[in-house]
Amino acid sequence: MNGRPKTFDDHSIIEKAQRVFWKKGYASTSTDELLVAMGIGRGSFYLAFKDGKKELFLKTIRQFHNEGINKLKADINASDNAVEIVREFFNTIAKSKTDRHLNGCFIGNTLVEMASQDEDIREEAIAILKELEQVFYKAILTGQKSGQLKTKTDARLLARQLITIWNGLNVTRRMYPSHTILKSLIETQLQILI
Amino acid sequence: MNGRPKTFDDHSIIEKAQRVFWKKGYASTSTDELLVAMGIGRGSFYLAFKDGKKELFLKTIRQFHNEGINKLKADINASDNAVEIVREFFNTIAKSKTDRHLNGCFIGNTLVEMASQDEDIREEAIAILKELEQVFYKAILTGQKSGQLKTKTDARLLARQLITIWNGLNVTRRMYPSHTILKSLIETQLQILI
DNA sequence: TTATTTATGTACTGATTAGTACAAAATACG
């Protein structure tokens, strides 16, 4: 049986919460702030997310990741050059707006902030980054099989280097929030993909 | 004129505060927790650090950095192979104890957590990482002049790559807190130093 | 000793925190 209808849908309020969490991190974001950003009241929030802030956060990073990874996979599938899509993926860092640099990678931030604080959140962040690494891995394998990638380096190791470069760029971009600096840095780092 | 003598010295309590800040970050560390770790009372604390938690934190990252960078510089000066010392510096990541991996790099953590939260702390963290990059830069220059480094790549760009790899490894080590994985990863990443 | 200075310990403040309790509102079904 149906009761009073919801005035919101989970997907859109999670997206609104995401912007706040991404900018401020987990601990520094208050539930009050989240409620204002999501545009709902306390009653609705704790009904929709029984375990409160932590449940919302886990759903937020999951939704953020799913949409990003699905787009990346689709782009790769639609292309005949998987490695080139990976390159473009890295280049979005340099192309993003200047104020975005300070925010870094939402998942990397989460891993850094929560690694010693919350096992559940840490493991979720690790799993997400490993899924991204896995996409890199498959793209590299594809490139090596097609001959577009000449390097004989083990694809697993190359993928692990890529995720490390990704993590690093998302810290370094805060030091150098400059289009040109980041562009040349990314280009140089990606020379491992030869 | 002298009054009642202090029961502690700043350097040692800053070091005690450092362990807590490094593990938990800025926002999630309470002043109560810091007082317990430092072994002093509120009265003494706010007398020694007029601006409270933030002043303590800034002094903590400064002291942490000064000691680390001075040791690194001394090691480089005492060696006839500056680049080899830089390699060893990176390899300390792989060699550290497993539970240390979750803590990452104190300064990198600070930049990630505070970039959008506190301008003073962000700029201090950026300055510290740039000082480390500068040490890399000079080591690379030395290596290129002596012929120990064959690469003709611009030393400035190489140093920027190194700080990015450093930042990246300190995130990735939380995904793979394993001696062997990190060792091979570091070795591969440092192949830019040829 | 007495005055001065500095350090310490503790009680307190007002703000903010995450989360709960619960009555009222809005729907569907019979």
Added chain:
DNA sequence: CGTATTTTGTACTAATCAGTACATAAATAA
């Protein structure tokens, strides 16, 4: 219409937060 069901808004709680106030302690200097 009336009852069951679900959502909503608001008042509340108990804990914790960073920081202040201030009396007392412990030293030096006169």
